[in-house]
Amino acid sequence: MSSLPILELRAVGKSYGANRVLKGIDLAVTRGEIVSLIGPSGSGKTTALRCMNFLEAYDEGEVWIKGQLLGYRSAGRSERDRDSEKSVAEVRRPVSMVFQQFNLWPHMTVLGNVAAPLVLSKKTTKADAHKQALAALTRVGLAGKADAYPTSLSGGQQQRVGIARALAIEPEVMLLDEPTSALDPELVEEVLSVIRSLAQDGMTMVMVTHEMSFAAKISDHVVFMEAGQIVEAGPPEQIFGNTRTPRLQQFLKPWFDRSLTSVAGVA
Amino acid sequence: MNPPDLLARCLGYLPQLLDGAITTLWLSAIAVACGFFAGIFIYMMSASKSRTLAAAARVYVSIFRGTPVLAQLLVFYYVPSGLGWAIPGVVAAAVGLSMNTAAYQSQILGTGFIAIPRGQIEAAQTFNLTRRQTLWHVEIPQVVALTLPALVSEMIDIVKASAVVSVIAVTDLMRVGQQLSSVSYRPLEVYTLAACFYLAITSLLSLAGRGIERRVARRA
Amino acid sequence: MNSFLSLIPRFAEAILVTLEVSLLAAFIGALGGFALNALRLRFPRWLAGPYRVYVWLVRGTPYLSQLVIVYFGLPVIGITMTAVQATIVSLAFYSAAYFAEIFRAGWASIPRGHMEAARAFGISRWSAFRSIEMPQAIAFAIPLLANQTILVIKESAVASIITVPELTMTASDIVASTYTYIAPYAMLIVCYWLLTQCIAVAARWAQALITPSRKTS
Numbered sequence: 120m121s122s123l124p125i126l127e128l129r130a131v132g133k134s135y136g137a138n139r140v141l142k143g144i145d146l147a148v149t150r151g152e153i154v155s156l157i158g159p160s161g162s163g164k165t166t167a168l169r170c171m172n173f174l175e176a177y178d179e180g181e182v183w184i185k186g187q188l189l190g191y192r193s194a195g196r197s198e199r200d201r202d203s204e205k206s207v208a209e210v211r212r213p214v215s216m217v218f219q220q221f222n223l224w225p226h227m228t229v230l231g232n233v234a235a236p237l238v239l240s241k242k243t244t245k246a247d248a249h250k251q252a253l254a255a256l257t258r259v260g261l262a263g264k265a266d267a268y269p270t271s272l273s274g275g276q277q278q279r280v281g282i283a284r285a286l287a288i289e290p291e292v293m294l295l296d297e298p299t300s301a302l303d304p305e306l307v308e309e310v311l312s313v314i315r316s317l318a319q320d321g322m323t324m325v326m327v328t329h330e331m332s333f334a335a336k337i338s339d340h341v342v343f344m345e346a347g348q349i350v351e352a353g354p355p356e357q358i359f360g361n362t363r364t365p366r367l368q369q370f371l372k373p374w375f376d377r378s379l380t381s382v383a384g385v386a
Numbered sequence: 387m388n389p390p391d392l393l394a395r396c397l398g399y400l401p402q403l404l405d406g407a408i409t410t411l412w413l414s415a416i417a418v419a420c421g422f423f424a425g426i427f428i429y430m431m432s433a434s435k436s437r438t439l440a441a442a443a444r445v446y447v448s449i450f451r452g453t454p455v456l457a458q459l460l461v462f463y464y465v466p467s468g469l470g471w472a473i474p475g476v477v478a479a480a481v482g483l484s485m486n487t488a489a490y491q492s493q494i495l496g497t498g499f500i501a502i503p504r505g506q507i508e509a510a511q512t513f514n515l516t517r518r519q520t521l522w523h524v525e526i527p528q529v530v531a532l533t534l535p536a537l538v539s540e541m542i543d544i545v546k547a548s549a550v551v552s553v554i555a556v557t558d559l560m561r562v563g564q565q566l567s568s569v570s571y572r573p574l575e576v577y578t579l580a581a582c583f584y585l586a587i588t589s590l591l592s593l594a595g596r597g598i599e600r601r602v603a604r605r606a
Numbered sequence: 607m608n609s610f611l612s613l614i615p616r617f618a619e620a621i622l623v624t625l626e627v628s629l630l631a632a633f634i635g636a637l638g639g640f641a642l643n644a645l646r647l648r649f650p651r652w653l654a655g656p657y658r659v660y661v662w663l664v665r666g667t668p669y670l671s672q673l674v675i676v677y678f679g680l681p682v683i684g685i686t687m688t689a690v691q692a693t694i695v696s697l698a699f700y701s702a703a704y705f706a707e708i709f710r711a712g713w714a715s716i717p718r719g720h721m722e723a724a725r726a727f728g729i730s731r732w733s734a735f736r737s738i739e740m741p742q743a744i745a746f747a748i749p750l751l752a753n754q755t756i757l758v759i760k761e762s763a764v765a766s767i768i769t770v771p772e773l774t775m776t777a778s779d780i781v782a783s784t785y786t787y788i789a790p791y792a793m794l795i796v797c798y799w800l801l802t803q804c805i806a807v808a809a810r811w812a813q814a815l816i817t818p819s820r821k822t823s
Contacts, residue, residue, distance in 0.1 A: 172512055174508055174511060174512060204516070204517070208514040208516075211514070212514065215512065215513065216509075216512045218505060218508070218509060220503075220505050222503075222505035222506050222508060222509035223506075223509075224506055224509070224510075224524055225528070226527045226528050226531065235513070235515075235523065236513035236514070236515070239513075239515050239516075239519045239523060240513055240514040240515055240519075284513075288513065
């Protein structure tokens with residue numbers, strides 16, 4: 120198995136004016152790996168995720184996708200080196216994203232939402248796009264809702280449509296930005312089980328989440344961020360069972376207290 | 387005044403008035419359509435990061451909304467001919483009306499654009515839709531649905547504003563009225579009949595607008 | 607540039623005519639609209655229908671068509687007016703419908719609770735109206751009233767068609783007699799633009815005067 124990372128961040132930094140939100144993030148994600156980003160609000164984990172598909176333009180360091188530099192023409196990093204829209208699109212083609220607020224397009228049907236990126240960006244024919252979209256919807260268990268409009272669906276269903284939309288373009292990496300944070304508690308499990316099944320099928324994922332048990336169970340690698348920096352990173356057994364840094368211990372304490380099942384026996 | 391004679395005379399005016407009404411209608415339709423696209427363009431200018439573009443858009447809107455349509459049409463008709471380039475009245479009318487309504491539509495459509503959650507645009511970006519695709523497939527359908535009542539109102543305003551093109555030699559409904567009344571020496575009848583034509587057009591537009599509004603609302 | 611500046615005297619006169627005609631018509635129209643609305647509220651059953659028909663007719667037809675009916679059509683049944691009179695009458699009649707709608711919306715926008723609270727504290731109907739409803743209605747209405755005045759000024763350009771010596775007519779006159787096109791029409795646009803901007807600024811200023819007093823109460 121090639122150990123060349125499919126997605127890599129090297130000393131990535133980002134500032135908003137005088138406010139430095141990311142301070143040198145290093146991360147390497149290999150194919151098939153599931154990486155979870157955890158940390159308190161304001162730690163920069165969502166910003167880091169959004170740099171991975173250039174939704175945010177990072178201003179220090181480099182983001183590499185399948186060996187290609189994302190967003191800039193060379194490792195120079197000034198405004199002048201910013202890549203054209205077309206090149207950025209090319210480099211981030213293998214990456215798709217699932218959003219906390221779903222971000223479905225309300226004037227299109229569910230099928231329309233899932234097929235749109237195929238038709239418009241990948242230039243698939245409408246017939247093929249519909250077929251692939253329907254397959255993706257079946258994968259998340261919503262084939263029956265293909266002709267419905269997003270506003271008539273529950274939050275959990277809408278997020279599953281969002282996942283189908285991200286799946287339909289056959290990505291090699293999926294980014295998930297707190298996929299269940301906007302859901303009512305009873306709807307969280309249906310989305311988590313879809314994510315779990317995608318993980319079992321070998322999808323590479325980077326996920327920002329507050330669902331600690333879930334992160335503990337499915338991740339290969341967990342990264343704890345605070346104040347724009349990676350404080351501790353490692354396999355779940357270490358992060359949740361054998362925490363090294365006091366800051367992380369403090370962060371995880373409420374979760375430890377709440378969970379009844381033993382965490383060290385993560386399997 | 388003899389009712390049967392009156393009726394006969396009015397029926398006699400009808401064909402020409404109808405011709406004039408058709409001119410009014412297609413002139414207004416052209417203005418609405420061109421104004422729609424121009425309005426989107428002006429809105430994008432006003433929302434652009436370039437301060438010059440944004441300022442230019444503001445100036446444009448301010449001038450076209452702050453001066454009478456008639457004055458604008460006179461400029462578009464007579465200034466080119468003063469510079470040696472004679473423009474047919476119809477062209478000047480179409481250009482003038484389009485530019486006028488573009489200023490208003492840019493404001494109307496702008497309220498729709500602002501209402502679209504940023505996340506939807508980000509999703510489009512993530513899936514590599516081009517700026518134009520995002521505009522056309524994600525934003526515009528929603529903007530139109532959101533601003534439909536105001537757009538219909540603006541369409542009605544254009545039909546009414548078009549009456550002044552009669553001044554720059556366009557044979558619209560109003561001009562036909564002027565011609566008929568000078569030939570028949572019966573201005574009250576003719577002008578009232580012409581006014582009824584306008585009333586019919588604006589009322590139908592109003593009804594159609596409310597019908598479309600209801601259909602769009604049912605979908606939401 | 608010289609030819610541009612030399613036009614100023616004539617245009618200054620024309621501005622006065624435009625303002626006279628427009629402001630007079632707007633004033634009459636505003637009073638008329640206010641009265642119409644008040645009457646409509648007082649006699650809803652009699653006046654609701656006619657009111658709606660009047661608004662429909664006036665707002666459904668171009669102002670130009672109303673002007674020519676008044677100036678060219680009415681003499682047929684014995685009512686003759688000068689061009690200026692016809693303009694003021696028709697413009698007042700036209701704008702009154704819009705003003706009436708503005709006042710109607712203004713009335714409807716006042717929260718009912720304020721009046722009820724006042725009555726509960728024993729404040730008489732008239733003082734309650736004066737100190738509670740009226741200021742709110744006015745503050746609400748100022749931008750709309752100013753906007754309507756601006757619309758009246760813009761519509762007044764149409765009077766040039768029946769040779770009222772206002773701005774547009776003056777510009778066209780100068781063009782016809784001097785065969786210059788750019789300077790007169792440029793001046794025309796500038797004059798109207800200045801007029802409308804002044805009214806808009808005055809309205810913002812007037813509203814700023816009224817609003818702070820609302821905040822302290």
